[in-house]
Amino acid sequence: MDPDSSGGWRFAQCFGDKGEVEDITEADVISTVEFDSTGNYLATGDKGGRVVLFERNEQKKSCEYKFYTEFQSHEPEFDYLKSLEIEEKINKIKWCKRQNAAHFLLSTNDKTIKLWKVFEKSLRVVSESNHWDGQRSLPTPLSRLHLRLPKMTQQDNIIAAVPRKVYANAHAYHIHSISVNSDQETYISADDLRVNLWNLNISDQSFNIVDIKPVNMEELTEVITSSEFHPIHCNLFMYSSSKSNIKLADMRDAALCDRHAKSFEEEEDPTNRSFFSEIISSISDVKFSHDGRYILSRDYLSLKIWDINMDSRPVKTIPIHDHLRGKLCDLYENDCIFDKFECTWSGTDSHVLTGSYHNYFRIFDVDSLNDVVLQADKSAFKAKKIGGPLPGNKLGAKNGARGLRDAMQMETLDFNKKILHASWHPRESTIAIAATNNLFLYSAA
Numbered sequence: 001m002d003p004d005s006s007g008g009w010r011f012a013q014c015f016g017d018k019g020e021v022e023d024i025t026e027a028d029v030i031s032t033v034e035f036d037s038t039g040n041y042l043a044t045g046d047k048g049g050r051v052v053l054f055e056r057n058e059q060k061k062s063c064e065y066k067f068y069t070e071f072q073s074h075e076p077e078f079d080y081l082k083s084l085e086i087e088e089k090i091n092k093i094k095w096c097k098r099q100n101a102a103h104f105l106l107s108t109n110d111k112t113i114k115l116w117k118v119f120e121k122s123l124r125v126v127s128e129s130n131h132w133d134g135q136r137s138l139p140t141p142l143s144r145l146h147l148r149l150p151k152m153t154q155q156d157n158i159i160a161a162v163p164r165k166v167y168a169n170a171h172a173y174h175i176h177s178i179s180v181n182s183d184q185e186t187y188i189s190a191d192d193l194r195v196n197l198w199n200l201n202i203s204d205q206s207f208n209i210v211d212i213k214p215v216n217m218e219e220l221t222e223v224i225t226s227s228e229f230h231p232i233h234c235n236l237f238m239y240s241s242s243k244s245n246i247k248l249a250d251m252r253d254a255a256l257c258d259r260h261a262k263s264f265e266e267e268e269d270p271t272n273r274s275f276f277s278e279i280i281s282s283i284s285d286v287k288f289s290h291d292g293r294y295i296l297s298r299d300y301l302s303l304k305i306w307d308i309n310m311d312s313r314p315v316k317t318i319p320i321h322d323h324l325r326g327k328l329c330d331l332y333e334n335d336c337i338f339d340k341f342e343c344t345w346s347g348t349d350s351h352v353l354t355g356s357y358h359n360y361f362r363i364f365d366v367d368s369l370n371d372v373v374l375q376a377d378k379s380a381f382k383a384k385k386i387g388g389p390l391p392g393n394k395l396g397a398k399n400g401a402r403g404l405r406d407a408m409q410m411e412t413l414d415f416n417k418k419i420l421h422a423s424w425h426p427r428e429s430t431i432a433i434a435a436t437n438n439l440f441l442y443s444a445a
Helices: 276-279 322-333 378-387 402-406
Strands: 010-015 030-035 042-046 050-056 067-072 077-078 084-086 092-095 102-106 113-128 153-165 177-178 186-190 194-199 206-211 223-228 236-241 244-252 262-265 285-288 292-298 304-308 316-319 343-345 349-355 361-364 371-375 421-424 430-435 440-445
Touching: 010 067, 030 092, 030 421, 030 430, 030 440, 042 092, 042 102, 042 430, 050 102, 067 113, 067 153, 092 177, 102 177, 186 206, 186 223, 194 223, 223 285, 236 285, 285 343, 292 343, 304 349, 343 421, 349 421
Parallel strands: 177 223
Antiparallel strands: 010 440, 030 042, 042 050, 050 067, 077 084, 092 102, 102 113, 113 153, 177 186, 186 194, 194 206, 223 236, 236 244, 244 262, 285 292, 292 304, 304 316, 343 349, 349 361, 361 371, 421 430, 430 440
């Protein structure tokens, strides 16, 4: 395989049914993907309410994973007061830092957050008793001298998942974000209008720390779209809005953080205004860099990198979907314009990753803005079998667009195939990509 054709990135693994998109059951579509802080475990959640965990395969030299366990996290519910069906779809999964042999992770659907404990449990069975010696049955003992104590032997090891806490009834609107604090004691959950602060050990009480709900709902002009804790300072968190701004809030300042410490917003050029301006400028995801110095944000057409010390304009703006500017009307008609693409930093903060349509995704070098375009698609594992190069483009090619970058601009883009969710290994150049009902893993040398 020619590593230059894809910037050194190679297809490593694919989990899931490799059938045609038309045959996919909606419940199998992956709705979130998340590495833990060590990178040795990987979690996915799907629209059927299931959480699947993968464990690093230590027998392989490369970064490969194997199935670890699967459990049903959420079930469909019905809110009789609002005549509203609550889907079982997992919106987000966040790992807690490992403190002992067990794993703890938070998962949420639209209404209820659960803290799961996942641990190995040994199954023991009775091997000897008064009626059985392991191989054959024994006659009933006739005196107490013949009585024997039963003996237990270990039969098997199983992986169990139990919900330790259920944090319910705290959100009137759909939960879209959860983020565990660096203190590992608290976390935030956010819906369209509010951000709540929880203690991981207390499930029946939360504190509302941001509330942008107007007194009159007819005056509603913006909603919260994403929220995250600062990776180092436990008092700082940020939330983004549909009005193209990011607010940085400090919990030391006041109990209710409606007065933000900083607001990151770029003024729009009035000459570019159109009917779609507000929709495409809505921020779908925000992420702090691992050192906490920068903020990465994704809107419909671009990625932006902000310096936390400079709120006037982003330090870098990276166009992702410039080729779609002329198709906004069609994208509005088929609802694709409302797709919420996630973004993520590499473990070293040197690269950023985000998805696109037709199962394309892009990795950018933060300093040079050179990029790699890859496709999480059946062609990836076909290329691996044959031993051919991954479809891709030269990293930082001087002659401009080629390979997949040309293909991204084609009229034949399939808007039903989209890379919305991805996660980057915290210590290695390995990425996990959710492509409909498949989980793709790519590694770079």
